[in-house]
Amino acid sequence: MCRNIHTLFNYEPPATEHEVRDAALQYVRKVSGFTKPAQANEEAFARALDEVAGATRRLLDTLVTTAPPKDREVEAERARARAAKRFAA
Numbered sequence: 114m115c116r117n118i119h120t121l122f123n124y125e126p127p128a129t130e131h132e133v134r135d136a137a138l139q140y141v142r143k144v145s146g147f148t149k150p151a152q153a154n155e156e157a158f159a160r161a162l163d164e165v166a167g168a169t170r171r172l173l174d175t176l177v178t179t180a181p182p183k184d185r186e187v188e189a190e191r192a193r194a195r196a197a198k199r200f201a202a
Contacts, residue, residue: 122173125182137166
């Protein structure tokens with residue numbers, strides 16, 4: 114799956130609509146093979162984007178967990194540390 118789609122569930126603060134839409138956009142791009150669709154496909158692309166974003170929001174709103182929410186800043190720092198180690202020269 115696309116590495117640019119990040120986990121959105123169980124974070125504090127919760128995922129924003131912008132984050133949900135960005136994840137949906139990455140998914141639709143990956144599945145369609147288009148980063149920007151041709152004019153003939155724009156309507157289908159936009160409709161798919163809206164539907165995937167809606168489904169993602171509904172999923173996030175209905176999931177439950179007993180785990181404490183993760184802190185976005187802490188997780189971002191961990192990701193940066195992993196990347197630095199992975200891509201060290």
